[in-house]
Structures are given as structure tokens and as C-alpha cells.
Amino acid sequence: MKSDSAGDGRHTKHVASERSFAEARVRVRYAETDQMGVVYHGNYFTWFEVGRVELCRQLGFEYKNMEAEDDSFIVVAEAYCRYKRPARFDDLLTVRTRVVESLRRTIRFGYELLNNATGEIIATGETVHVICDRQGRPKALPEKYRKYFPAMAADNDGHPRKAGAPHSA
């Protein structure tokens, strides 16, 4: 996976032979920490959301328009995170987001969270989404968005699905 920066250093799109991923930067907020002195685990899912919205923007559309103009919401059906190292107040992090799988009615996103200072991956994760209308009824992804999410079944090698399953440490 190459990492040719294409942007302003803040949000960058990387193109690999098979897949694209987007990068979004976040700085850890005090509100996101807990009394353990590190970030509360539930807050990682908000960062994944930041990454997902940024990926949409870099693919060529704004997620908010998908909701407002096309009555299409990407509702979360599953969410998973594996925590490798803690994130601390004021750390600068990078969320790398990519489409792992896209089918007619579902999209699976994969995430890597990096600590900018060390370059280490501190967490990985996946979310699975179902396209729904405003009333929460599943629907097919509108035609105009299919070019951004071409039908793509997840491959079997090094696939995060297996790595992503909660299992004993």
C-alpha cells in the first residue's frame, strides 16, 4: 500500500494497487479521556466516524448530502475495535479509513488508528453499515453513489474480518 500524499498534510488520500484509504487527523480532547488517564474506549468509534466522513469526501461526495438529498443513511449494524496501545490527552492521531467490502445494501469500512509521534498503530477496527432511508428501512445504495462503492467482496487473505473478531488474548 503506497502512501503518496496528495493533499495539504491534513487530510490525505492514498492510492494502493487495489484499495484507497483516506487519512483524517484528530487531536485527543480532554473530554475524551477517563480517570484511567487514557482515552475512554467508546470514543474511538467517534474517531472512526471522522475517518469515514473524510473517506466519503475524498471519494468525491459529502456524506451529509447523501442523507439530505438522497434519503440514504449508512446505519451502523456492527462495530468492532481492537485496542493495542493507549491514546492520551493532546496526542495527534491519524485515522486511516478504507472500504473493505461493498455489496448492494451493505458497506464494510476498516480503520487503522496511528499515533503521529511514534508512527505506531494504536488501534484497528471495522464497522458494517446498512443503507437505509429516513424511516430506517433498508434500501439499495442509490445509483449515483455506486461508482464510489463498486461491488467488492472482501478477499480472504489478511482479511480483517477474522482478525476483527473478539477473541481471547
Place this chain on the structure above:
Amino acid sequence: MKSDSAGDGRHTKHVASERSFAEARVRVRYAETDQMGVVYHGNYFTWFEVGRVELCRQLGFEYKNMEAEDDSFIVVAEAYCRYKRPARFDDLLTVRTRVVESLRRTIRFGYELLNNATGEIIATGETVHVICDRQGRPKALPEKYRKYFPAMAADNDGHPRKAGAPHSA
């Protein structure tokens, strides 16, 4: 799994032939909703925490004392949630929490989230925790807590580990 209520209707401990689970009640807050009109998915992990703390209390100890008196933190290593039906503002929910697996240094908790009005399970989840000291170094669970978490490997039948893996819908 039986569900003989043993309490005041608010927090209840249920005893099954093999396993115990605790119940905690939460009412959905406006702050927990998002513009989709339902609860933001990341907030479910806070409810799982509420369930986990209540399970500790019903097992016979206070989690806060485990941190303060025994320098033992149950650090989250993995978190997973499967969303089945939306939760809405002001809904009364029940979090059912149980120990799925407990080993020398790790504990796996399982969760079911029910809508009290309908009785439906609206989400299920799992979290895996590693016992650590204040500096984040893994350690064995202190002797005094072992009675609450007897060594117990997860069984293979109906085990949430498989159901818990993010997979295509």
C-alpha cells in the same frame, strides 16, 4: 437461562444453571441521540460499561475499589457491538451482562440490550479486558477477586465469539 428476579426491579441478578448475569436499567438521554433520530452507536459501549459495573456490584465487589485499593484496572482490549434495532430518546432499556470467559489475565464480558417496552433484544455485544496496574502493565487478577471470576474458558455452543465477529449482512 432463567430470569428469576431477585431484586427491586431496578438492578436484578439472575442465576442460570451455569452462569449469572446482572441487569441494569438505563433510560436513553437526549444527548445520546444523533441527527438520525436514534442513539449514536458509540454510546452503546457506555451502557455496556454501566452493565459491567453493575455485574461487579452484584458479584460482590465495587469496581472502583478494585482500582483504588488493589491497583487493578480492567483495561479494554476489544469491543464489539451488533445493532439489531434502534434505541430512541427516553426509551427504558435493560443491559444484561455476564462473564463469558475468565482467564488468569483476561476477562470477556457479554451483553444483551433489551427494550423494556417491547422485550426485544435490540443489541448484543462483547468486550475483552486485560487486568493491568495503574501504569498499564498487564498483571494477574488479584487473589481476592478470583472467586468472582473463576477460571472459565468459553464453551463452543452458542458462543458469542463467532456471532460476535463482524461479518457481512
Place this chain on the structure above:
Amino acid sequence: MKSDSAGDGRHTKHVASERSFAEARVRVRYAETDQMGVVYHGNYFTWFEVGRVELCRQLGFEYKNMEAEDDSFIVVAEAYCRYKRPARFDDLLTVRTRVVESLRRTIRFGYELLNNATGEIIATGETVHVICDRQGRPKALPEKYRKYFPAMAADNDGHPRKAGAPHSA
């Protein structure tokens, strides 16, 4: 202000010679703490919301119906909190909420937050709300809710407005 409990010990309505207040119980969540080891200040406003919703219920209506059936949202125009003592993980707290002032288009709520174990007031606050329709346009409070919020200008004695203003310590 009397505090005759009228309920189940969980949510209680108190009636004073001039004013009513409602009580809601909250238990501090780990997610609500920050690395200072106490609750993050912004989270108090969520507890005030819990108190406000409970006050509506005890006055005789559900706030959610006010939105869904009567297209009336009580949009926050101002929010203030004074922090006296810290709140800590697992503390049981009581939010006392009352209507401080209600005019044709605005309602002012006052809050006291108590630590149940010590009985101390650990924070006080106020929020001012404007009645709006779904599009955010100010409107008068619908007739059917006026009985719950009778026109009532704030008095000048012991009025929280003055105490509530941020001022030098």
C-alpha cells in the same frame, strides 16, 4: 422549600409553597470522568437534561411527545453551571430541577445537583430555552402545555439569575 418525598425513592416530586421541583437519580459513569479523576464539566449539562425531562414527566407530560406531536422543541439558548465539589465515578447523585421562570416563548430551568452520600450540593445551574418548531423558528408554547408552565416571572429574592452569572472568584 419542603421536600416531602412522594414517590418510590427514585424519582420524586416535591411541592413547595410556591414552586415544584422534580428529582432524578443518576449514577456517575466511567465514561463521564476525565483524566483529572473527576467528572468532565461538560457532562453536567447532560444530567441537567435528565432532570428537565423528569420534571416534564412529573408535571404531567412527556417531553418526547411535545416534539413528536406538537412540533415544539425547547431549544437551549443559554446554559450555566457552577461547580462546587467534584463528582466521582460511581457516585449516586440527585438532580433537582424546577421552573425558575416561564414566559410566552421562553422557559428558564434551575438545577441543584446533590451527592446522595453526603447530602451536599455539588453544583447548581440554569438553562434558558426558547420554544421553536422543527425548523428552529421561535413560536409560542402550545396552549395545552401552558398549564404546566404558568406565566411566572422570576422573583428577585434569592433568584439564581444573579448567583448564576459567571463572576470572579
Place this chain on the structure above:
Amino acid sequence: MKSDSAGDGRHTKHVASERSFAEARVRVRYAETDQMGVVYHGNYFTWFEVGRVELCRQLGFEYKNMEAEDDSFIVVAEAYCRYKRPARFDDLLTVRTRVVESLRRTIRFGYELLNNATGEIIATGETVHVICDRQGRPKALPEKYRKYFPAMAADNDGHPRKAGAPHSA
């Protein structure tokens, strides 16, 4: 107050005849919205925190070091926000933060929140902080930080203290 940009467009320090303010950029997250379709009011205080931390950085020190190296925490004693216009998902906002008053043991910060697309001020606020040690005991601001917070009583003209008080709309 002038607003000569001195930076990279992301975080900017502005110098006025008497006072400095810092600017931090935030993009509204989906998690920050509520079912009203706009940002939940309590979340503004997290943005104010982002602004405060950025102001410290631009004044010349990192707030995290003040905690870690000098056992000095700026504990929130009061928090106030006035909401003028809604903030919406994906909006780019600027938080302008400045020191309104600094005394031996307390610091008052003032905030303006702007919508970058319209240039409008959508909220203003203030927070008052007391310098405390790790145990929560008030202490004087350490000598080394006094240059950043020179003794400065708030002036009386156009002072946010009055504007900041919650009052009827």
C-alpha cells in the same frame, strides 16, 4: 480587535492592542448532533476546551505539561454558553479563545464560536477556573506560568461578565 492571521490557516494567533486570542478549528462530528438535527448544547464546552488548550499552546506552553510537571490543574469552577445559531453536522467552526481575567488563583477565559462558511458568531461563552493541585486543593499559579497569565482584572466596558449572565430572552 484585529485579526491578522499569523499562521497556517488552521491555528492562528491574533494580537490586539490589549489582548491576544487564539483560534482553533473544529469540524462538527455526527456524534455531536442530537435528534433535533443540530449539535447538542453540552458539546460546546468540549469545543471551548479545544480552544483553551490551543490558547495555552500559542501562549507558549502545553497544558498537559502544566498538569504532569507542575502539579497544576485548571479546574472548572463555572461554565457559561449563550447559543445564537445552531451548529450542524460537518460544519467547519472556529473557536476564538482569550484570557478575560487572570488573578492569583483564578483564570477566566472567554470564547467566540464562528461558523467558517458564514463568518457569523454562533455562540459565545466563558469559563472560570481555579488552579488546583492533583488532590484538588487550590494553589497559586506557579511562577513559571505567570508570564503567560499576567495579573489582569477584567475591565468594565463591554465585559462579557454581564452579557454572560443567563437572563430572559
